[in-house]
Amino acid sequence: MNKGWNEFDAGAILFTFNEKVGNISEIHSEDRPYSPSSSFTASVSDWRIEKPVFNKEYCIDCQFCWIYCPDVSIISRDKKMVGVDYDHCKGCGICVEVCPTNPKSLMMVAEGKDEEEVLAAWPQKDQEKNNG
Amino acid sequence: MVENKKTKNLKEFSTSADRFEGANLLCPGCAHSIIVREVLNATNDDLILSAATGCLEVCTAVYPYTSWDASWIHIGFENAATAVAGAEAMYKALKRKNRLLQPERVPKFVAFGGDGASYDIGFQWISGAFERGHDMMYVVLDNEVYANTGGQRSSSTPIGASATTSPAGRVSYGEKKEKKDMMAIMAAHGSPYVAQVSPSKWKDMVKKIQRGLNTEGPTFINAVSACTTEWKFAPEDTIAIADLAVDSLVFPLYEIIDGHELNITYRPKNVIPVKEYLAAQGRFKHLFKPEFKHILDEWQVRVDKKWEQLQRREEARI
Numbered sequence: 001m002n003k004g005w006n007e008f009d010a011g012a013i014l015f016t017f018n019e020k021v022g023n024i025s026e027i028h029s030e031d032r033p034y035s036p037s038s039s040f041t042a043s044v045s046d047w048r049i050e051k052p053v054f055n056k057e058y059c060i061d062c063q064f065c066w067i068y069c070p071d072v073s074i075i076s077r078d079k080k081m082v083g084v085d086y087d088h089c090k091g092c093g094i095c096v097e098v099c100p101t102n103p104k105s106l107m108m109v110a111e112g113k114d115e116e117e118v119l120a121a122w123p124q125k126d127q128e129k130n131n132g
Numbered sequence: 133m134v135e136n137k138k139t140k141n142l143k144e145f146s147t148s149a150d151r152f153e154g155a156n157l158l159c160p161g162c163a164h165s166i167i168v169r170e171v172l173n174a175t176n177d178d179l180i181l182s183a184a185t186g187c188l189e190v191c192t193a194v195y196p197y198t199s200w201d202a203s204w205i206h207i208g209f210e211n212a213a214t215a216v217a218g219a220e221a222m223y224k225a226l227k228r229k230n231r232l233l234q235p236e237r238v239p240k241f242v243a244f245g246g247d248g249a250s251y252d253i254g255f256q257w258i259s260g261a262f263e264r265g266h267d268m269m270y271v272v273l274d275n276e277v278y279a280n281t282g283g284q285r286s287s288s289t290p291i292g293a294s295a296t297t298s299p300a301g302r303v304s305y306g307e308k309k310e311k312k313d314m315m316a317i318m319a320a321h322g323s324p325y326v327a328q329v330s331p332s333k334w335k336d337m338v339k340k341i342q343r344g345l346n347t348e349g350p351t352f353i354n355a356v357s358a359c360t361t362e363w364k365f366a367p368e369d370t371i372a373i374a375d376l377a378v379d380s381l382v383f384p385l386y387e388i389i390d391g392h393e394l395n396i397t398y399r400p401k402n403v404i405p406v407k408e409y410l411a412a413q414g415r416f417k418h419l420f421k422p423e424f425k426h427i428l429d430e431w432q433v434r435v436d437k438k439w440e441q442l443q444r445r446e447e448a449r450i
C-alpha cells in the first residue's frame with residue numbers, strides 16, 4: 001500500500017480479523033483469521049543482527065522467556081516452550097538473559113549462522129556457576 | 133464474565149493466547165509491550181482499550197497495521213482516559229436501554245498512557261474520569277521521560293536523570309525536580325484501587341491487574357517501564373533493570389485500597405543500594421563524578437525515607 005501523505009483517510013478503522021471471531025483470548029494465533037491489517041502478518045526479521053537459538057535439551061519449560069519476550073516471539077503451547085517466531089523476534093536478547101538453565105537453553109548468535117552448527121557446538125555446563 | 137484466568141504459576145499462565153501482536157515498531161527490548169502483554173493476558177474477558185499518543189500508540193498503530201486483537205481506540209495525546217470513559221458510558225447506556233447487540237459479553241475497559249500523557253498533559257482528563265467514577269482501569273507506562281519525542285523530561289523524571297530538556301553537563305547534574313507522586317494523587321481521588329507494579333515481578337503484577345479489573349470503579353496502575361533507549365542500557369537488560377528498580381526500593385511495589393489502606397506487596401530479601409540501580413543506566417552516569425556525590429547520597433536518603441513512610445502507613449491501617 002503505497003499512499004502519499006495526503007491520500008490517507010483522516011480517521012481510520014482497521015479490522016484485525018477477516019471474519020467474526022469468538023473469544024480471542026482462547027484462540028491461539030495459528031487458528032485466527034488475521035486480516036492483512038494485523039501486524040501479525042508483517043515481519044521485523046530484518047531488524048535483527050543476532051537471533052536467539054533454542055536448545056530443547058536443557059529447557060525446563062519454566063516459561064520465563066515466554067513472559068518476558070516483548071515481541072510475542074516465544075511460542076509456548078500446552079505449557080511447553082516450542083520455539084522462536086523469527087518473523088516477529090527483534091533479537092533483543094531478553095529471553096537468553098532470563099533463561100535460568102545451566103547451560104542456557106537459548107543463545108544469541110549472529111543472524112546468518114546455521115542453527116544445526118550452533119546446536120552441535122552448544123556450550124557445556126558452567127561449573128563455576130554451579131559451585132556458586 | 134468468561135472463565136477466570138489461570139495464573140497460579142507461570143506454566144499455567146503461558147497457555148494464554150496473546151491479544152497483542154509482534155512486528156509492532158517498539159524498540160527491541162522495550163518494556164511497554166511486556167507490560168501490555170501482562171495486562172491483556174491477566175484476563176480472558178473481552179477488552180475495550182485506548183492508548184494515549186506516545187511510543188506505545190505510535191508503534192502499534194502504524195497505518196495500515198494494528199498490533200491489537202481487541203477493540204482499541206486512539207484519539208489524542210491527552211485523552212486516553214476520556215476515550216475509554218466515553219466507551220464505558222456508552223456501554224452502560226446501551227445496556228440500560230437493552231440495546232446491546234451481545235449482552236452476554238461483558239467487557240473490561242482499560243486505558244494506557246505514558247508518564248508524559250498521564251502525569252502531565254492528560255492529567256486533568258484522568259482526574260475527570262476518576263472523579264466521574266467510570267468503571268475502568270488506567271495504566272501508566274512509566275518510563276519517566278517523553279520517550280517518543282526524543283527524551284524530554286516529564287514530571288515523572290527523577291532527580292539527577294539527564295534528559296534532553298534537563299541535560300547533565302559541566303555545571304548541571306540534570307533533572308532538578310523530584311518525581312511526582314502519582315500514586316498518592318490517584319489515591320486522593322478516592323479510587324478503590326491504586327497499585328504500583330513492575331513487569332519483572334509478573335505474579336505480583338498480574339494479581340494486581342486482576343484485582344483492578346475486578347474492582348468496580350476507576351482503578352489506577354503505575355507500571356515501571358524500563359526504556360532501553362532513554363535510560364541507556366542494553367536491550368537484553370530490561371528485566372534486570374526493572375528488578376534493580378524494585379529491589380533498590382526506588383520503585384516499591386504496593387497498593388492503596390479505597391484511598392487509604394496501604395499494603396506493601398513485595399519486600400526484597402536483599403535490598404540493593406540505590407547506587408547500583410543508578411549505575412546500571414547511562415542517564416545517571418554523570419552522578420558518579422565526584423562533584424555530584426551529594427546527589428547520589430541524597431538519592432539513598434530519599435528512597436529510605438519513602439520506604440519508612442510506606443511501612444508506617446501500612447502499619448497504621450488508616
Ligand SMILES: Cc1ncc(C[n+]2csc(CCOP(=O)(O)OP(=O)(O)O)c2C)c(N)n1
Pocket residue numbers: 185186187188208209210245246247248249250253273275277278279280281286
Ligand atoms: C497535545 C500534544 N502535545 C504533544 C504531542 C507530541 N508528542 C507525541 S508523543 C509525545 C511523548 C509521549 O511521552 P509519554 O507520554 O511519556 O510516552 P512515551 O513515549 O514515553 O511512552 C509527545 C510530546 C502530541 N502528539 N500532542
Ligand code: SF4
Pocket residue numbers: 051052068069070071072073074084085088089090091092093094095096161
Ligand atoms: S530475542 Fe527478544 S524478541 Fe526475540 S524471542 Fe528473545 S526476547 Fe523475544
Ligand code: SF4
Pocket residue numbers: 058059060061062063064065066081095098099100101105106
Ligand atoms: S527460559 Fe529457558 S528453560 Fe525456561 S522455558 Fe525458556 S528456554 Fe526453557
Ligand code: SF4
Pocket residue numbers: 157158159161162163164187191275279280358359360361362
Ligand atoms: S524509546 Fe523506550 S519506550 Fe519508546 S519504544 Fe523505545 S524502548 Fe520503548
Ligand SMILES: [Mg+2]
Pocket residue numbers: 246247248273274275276277278279
Ligand atoms: Mg514516557
